[in-house]
Amino acid sequence: MTRRALNSSNSGSGTSARAKTSGALGSSQPESGGSSAETRVSSQTPAGEGRDPHHRHHHNGMMETLTMRPILLTFALAAMALVTFAADAEPLSIDAILSARFDGDRSGACVLAAQIDGDRVETGKVCADPERARNWNADTSFEIGSISKTFNGLMLAQAVAAGTISLDDPIAKHLPKRTNVPTFDGQPIRIRHLLTHTAGLPSLPLRFAPKKPDNPYADLSDAVLIGSLADLKLSAAPGTNWAYSNWGAMLLSHILAHHAKTDYPTAMQKTLFEPIGMTSASLGGKRKGVKLADGHLSSGAPTAHWDFPDTMGGVGAVRASLHDLIAYAKAELHPDSVPALSAALTESQELLSTSAPQMAWGWIVRDTDGGRRYAHEGGTGGFSSLLMFEPKRGRATIVLSDAALTDVGGLGQVAMAIDQGTTEGLAPRREIAADAELLKALTGDWLISGALPAKLWVNDGNLVLQAQGQSAFELGHDSAGAFFVRPVDAVLVPVKAEDGTYSLRLHQGGGVVPVTRVKAPEQVVTLDAAALAAYVGKYPLAPNFVLSVFVDQGQLMAQATGQGAFALTPEGQDVFTARAFGIEIQFNRAVDGSVKSLNLKQGGANTPAEKQ
Structure with a gap:
């Protein structure tokens, strides 16, 4: 077979506390403006x-x-590995398979795909809406998002072979002096942990606050990337748990860029793209004479391209055409066909982590009946992509979309359908x-x-x-x-x-x-004025951020610094809620019966505060 929180914009005076209740927890500010009051309170x-x-x-x-x-990136790869289809006597064409998924799809996406099967290469293209069809072709460059991380892996394999970096180096060795890098019981984060997503790092730097929501990485600085490490407390030893981390990939890219003899985009072009024959590919930017596709949201609306600082581009800045990725997949299938990279390509397919999911040098690996399948899916604000290959079968599948499809299932099912030559389970979202x-x-x-x-x-x-x-x-x-x-x-x-x-x-x-x-309160308790007065006071939730509890017109109210007030409903012994905002407050009493503190629960966080 061939082919598969607490935040309010209403803090003004001159209005009764009761009148300001409706604004107590919403956010009228885009997140890109930095930390909002909601983040400060609900994320203590x-x-x-x-x-x-x-x-x-x-x-x-x-x-x-x-x-x-x-x-x-959000991987559809775990689900992809579980997708199986009935064998067809005659595999369908890529155009037929893409049409089954995207014909009339509300995204309006134009999707290009290719399959390599031995010496045979088949390509296809379908646009969901003929009236909005774009004239992209196999030489048009697309943002490929996190597939870029596999090029990071190749750059690292070369650096390891040259002896400039070791997989077991603590990352602190390659970061600026006096960088506060967290450890766990003395166990450091090592280079291999960044590569295999086992460092214990969250998805993004903790101080990440982009100014442009539609181009979020454009203004990310080294100070934020590296300085955020000082804010992190590891919950387990590095290497223990797998958690996909763009932050880790950006740190690895930063380290590799500073070991390069030239700027990182040039280093990647000279070291990887040119030897492989990726004539349209670039790390950010656009090569002369290359047409760059425009990106779209899954609703079909146009959106901005994503830009990255050069040193962090290994996380997702590569732009490449279908022909580029065909050349890349062929190089992975046949490392000896690229003499300058043969050793690095071979090494990059070795497993570095055998716990689920298995990781090679940037690839997620799945054992199948046909041998190991290496895969990576990528996505930016306006594009989705997927590349998978199986060296033992000599087969690879590539899918590129000019619309962001991560939130509607990604491209995993489409890739597996192409692999197996079937349209089973595919349908457009109309x-x-x-x-x-x-x-x-x-x-x-x-x-x-x-x-x-x-x-x-x-x-x-x-x-x-x-x-x-x-x-x-x-x-x-x-x-x-x-x-x-x-x-x-x-x-x-x-x-x-x-x-x-x-x-x-x-x-x-x-x-x-x-x-x-x-939900409506499970139990409503009536309290007299004397009982309510016991809770009145100021409760510091964080430095310069205080929750004030007071009584207004017989109603217990709460108001955080710079935010609107909201009503508290008694539901049990010293328990009050503001269910519309997901808030529960448990007041705690001293031995003499007086209220001494509270615990504010919201969004999974439990924030204690002593009464002043």
Whole structure:
């Protein structure tokens, strides 16, 4: 067979506390503006201690910040490895397979693909909407996102062979002096840990605060990349756990760039692209005479290209054509065909980590009946890509899309369908009307990631979403059963429970966060004025950030520094909630019965504060 939180824009005076309640937890500021009050309050647990910083990039300022896709890759590879299809007597063409998935797809994506099978190379192209078809061809350059990390691996293999870097070097050896690099019980982060995503680093630097949501890495500095290490506390020894980290890949790129004899883009071009025959490829920028495709959101809207600092480009800055990636896949299948890189290509396929998932030098590896399959999927704000190859079978598959498809399943299923020559399981995501009963069932108050309040309602037969303090967005609905936000890349997927009730999942930037319905208090307790007065006071949650608790018109209220006030509802002994904002406050008493402290729980964090 051939071929497969607490944040408010309302802190002004002259209004009663009760009147400002509605703005207590929403974010009216795009996340790209830096740390918001919501982040300060709902994320008091230091990032890196059991918190996923990728999720921080979603629940403060949800809708505006959805224009930013802060990670380069979400693997469909784990699922891809499990996809199997019935064998067809006659494999279908790539054009037929791409048409089965993308014909009429709401993304409007133009998708190019290739399969290498021994000496045979087949290519194909399909555009979802003929009226929006773009004239890309096999020489057009695409952003390939995290496939770039495999070139980082090749550059490292050469540096190791030259003796300038060792896989077992602590990374501190290759960073500026006096860099505060965390360790765990004296065990350092080593070069191999950056390469295999086992360093214990979160997805992004802890101080990452991009100024441009649609081009988030453009202004990332060495000070943020390296300085963020001082803020990190490792929760396990490096090498223990696998967690995909763009931060780690950027640090490795930075180290390799500073060992290069010239700038990193030039070093990669001279050392890798030219020997392989990748005539259109570049690390950022664009080679003379090369046409660069324009990127699009999964809704079909155009979006900006992504730029990276040269020294960090190994994380995802490579731009390459279909012909380039065909040449690269051939080199991986036959390392001896590129004498200058034969040793590095061979070494880069050796396993460095055998725990799930298995890792080679930048590749994720899966054992199959046909031998090892090496694969990497990539995505930027406007592009998706995938390359996989199996040396034993002499087969490789490449897929490039000019639309970001990570949040609608990526390209893994398409690649496997091409590998096996079938259209089984493929279908376009076409826009269709949602069932009226489903719309009715989803209306109401919700919490995004347990912290950001949002409302859903129906207007003229369409679902409308509004996060606290932000604009309202009319949602489209597609044939896969998902609702999508038209101006930005975000997808809401309804999940029906056995009892007929619904929850939602928000897919954005490769991450998934829960969206849960706001429930009425389970128990309402009535307290008199004297009982409420016991809780009144100031509770410092962090330096220069205080939660003030006071009584207004017989209602216990809370207000954080610079934010709006919100009402607290008593639900138990010394337990108060603000369910619309995902807040629970447990007051703690001293031996004499007086209130001495509180614990504020929100979005998975538990923040203690002593009463002043």
